[in-house]
Amino acid sequence: MDAVLRAVAIYVFLLIIFRISGRRTLAEITTFDFVLLLIIGEATQQGLLGDDFSVTNAFIIIVTLIFADIALSLFKEHVPAAGKMLDGVPMLLVENGAPLRERMKKARVDEYDIMEAARQSQGLERMEQIKYAVLEVSGTISIVPKPKE
Amino acid sequence: MPPESGISQSDEQDWRSRSYPVHEDMELQRTTWWVQRCGWAVLGLLVIASLLGLFSQGPLSTASTTGASGRMEVTYDRFGRNGASTRVTIVVRDGGGGETAITFSKALMDAFAVDTVHPAPREERSTPDGTEFVFASAGGGPHRVYFDVRPESSGLIRGEISLPSGPRARLTQFTYP
Numbered sequence: 001m002d003a004v005l006r007a008v009a010i011y012v013f014l015l016i017i018f019r020i021s022g023r024r025t026l027a028e029i030t031t032f033d034f035v036l037l038l039i040i041g042e043a044t045q046q047g048l049l050g051d052d053f054s055v056t057n058a059f060i061i062i063v064t065l066i067f068a069d070i071a072l073s074l075f076k077e078h079v080p081a082a083g084k085m086l087d088g089v090p091m092l093l094v095e096n097g098a099p100l101r102e103r104m105k106k107a108r109v110d111e112y113d114i115m116e117a118a119r120q121s122q123g124l125e126r127m128e129q130i131k132y133a134v135l136e137v138s139g140t141i142s143i144v145p146k147p148k149e
Numbered sequence: 150m151p152p153e154s155g156i157s158q159s160d161e162q163d164w165r166s167r168s169y170p171v172h173e174d175m176e177l178q179r180t181t182w183w184v185q186r187c188g189w190a191v192l193g194l195l196v197i198a199s200l201l202g203l204f205s206q207g208p209l210s211t212a213s214t215t216g217a218s219g220r221m222e223v224t225y226d227r228f229g230r231n232g233a234s235t236r237v238t239i240v241v242r243d244g245g246g247g248e249t250a251i252t253f254s255k256a257l258m259d260a261f262a263v264d265t266v267h268p269a270p271r272e273e274r275s276t277p278d279g280t281e282f283v284f285a286s287a288g289g290g291p292h293r294v295y296f297d298v299r300p301e302s303s304g305l306i307r308g309e310i311s312l313p314s315g316p317r318a319r320l321t322q323f324t325y326p
Binding site for chain 2: 090
């Protein structure tokens, strides 16, 4: 019983923490972010397992975590509003070459981030060449270029 | 709801929900931002609270109580964590006649697993009040005994520590899961 409660508590806690930290914080992952994730994993592991290192305990915890994930995805499917709240919604950052600055500021994205995404995905050079830049739910920026004249 | 109220012309443009190329929900987005910023503040407060010892080991957590008409002083953590070792320090003035006997009440022994005791007790006895630890002591000065104990459940732990005579020291510890 203890193992299930631990797993559910950690699952809910991580869900809340990562939602609070915002999608830009851990989605665009740098080397340091990666190390940070590993450390978070280490810290979580202790709390998850407690002092029970048996295989059964590991099984129970894995099953509980996967089940919680499935249950949450089913719940999000049945209640779309909850899904939107938990996952967020995509948002435009650039519209017809014009950056929407207030949004960018709030989302902690700057022009450099957008231009980086534009170069990497479309090979664009200037803001004016971007038709739409969208901050996706996953935290990545997707670029729709303007059609060439 | 989002606190922004005095929005200018260009801001209005920014906050309008588009439906092409993606279906936006700026109302929800701004509420999310607002909740996130509150969340950051809560995280900051949690860090400060942890530094201060709200979750054990810090100034807020350190507590002490006396028993046996001031002959015994008990220092312990007001907040503990389930499964984490915590220290109970007991200072006994005038142990009396070569030995000091300290009794942990049954409630305490039920809640705590005693990991180590320093100095090692000469004897441990079961008494109607609980478990009695008997220490050899030399000299008349205050004797100091360290108990490293580990809570084995969560919630409020209430217990008593006593010397053979005099009123008992009561201690209460809240144990986090």
